Amino acid sequence: METRFLSTRLERGFTLIEILVVVAIVGILSAIAVPVYRDYVTRARLTEAFSGLGSVSTAAEDYWNTSSPHTYDGFDRLPANSANFTFALSGATASAYKVTATGAGPVAGFVYTIDQNGNRATTAAPTGWGTSTSCWIDRKGAQCVQ
Template sequence: MSRKASGFTLIELMITVAIVAILAAVALPSYRSYVTRGRIPEATTALASKRVQMEQFYQDNRTYVDAPAGNNDTGTSTYFDFTAAPGGAETRTATGYVLSAVGKNGMTGFTFTVDQSNAKRTVVSGVPGWTDTTVNCWLTKQATSC
C-alpha cells in the first residue's frame, strides 16, 4: 500500500513567491505615491486657513504686520512647518505677505506658498517618484502642471 504525498512542491512554492514579489513591486510605489498625495492637503488646507486669518487681521488693522497667522508654526503639523517666508515675520509688510508650508519628515522636498493676492506656488525638489518642478499652483498629484 502506497501513501499519497500531500503538500506543495518546491516549484509551486517558488512560483507563488515570484508572483507575490511582482505584485509587491507594482503596488509599493503606487502606495507610497498615494500616502504622499494624502499628506498634501494638510499643507494646503492650513495655508488657506492662515490666509483667511491674515485677511481678517488686515480688515481689522489695515496692516499684515504682527498678524498672528504669519508667525512660525512648527508644532501643529506632523509633516509641514508653516512660516512667513522667506525669513519669517519681517517679510510681512503693511500691504503684503508670503506664507509657506515647508515639508518635513516624510514630506521633505515639498514647499507650498500663498501670498496676499492668493498667488499659489509649489516647489518639489528631490522627492523620489516626483519630477523636480516649480509651478504657480498647488500640486496635489505627480504632474508638472495643475
C-alpha cells in the same frame, strides 16, 4: 475471482514549482503596490500643508479687514508646526505677505507658498514631483491640486 483494490497515493503539500510561482506573483505585486502606496501616503500628508495654507489665507484677510489702517503688518496667526510641515511668514507689509509650508520628515523636500492674492506655488519638490509657480503639486508628474 479476486478483486484487487489499487491504492492511490494522496499527495500532500506543494511542489517547488508551485511555491516559486506564488513567490514570483507576490514579488511582482509588491513591486507595483509598495511604490503606489508610498505615493498615496505622501499625498495624504501633503494635505496638511494645503489646509494649513488655506486657513492662513482666510485668517490674513480677516486680519487685514479688521485692522485700522488696513495692513498685513503684524499678522502672526500661522498654523502650528507639525511632524510633517513648518509654517513661516515672510514679507508681511501693509499690502503683502507670503506664507511658506516647508516639508519635514517623510515629506522633506516639499515647499509650498501662498501670498496675499491667493497665488499658490510649489517652489520645491522631490525628484519626479515637479514644481509650479501657479499651483500646489500633489501628484508625481507635476499634477496640481484641484
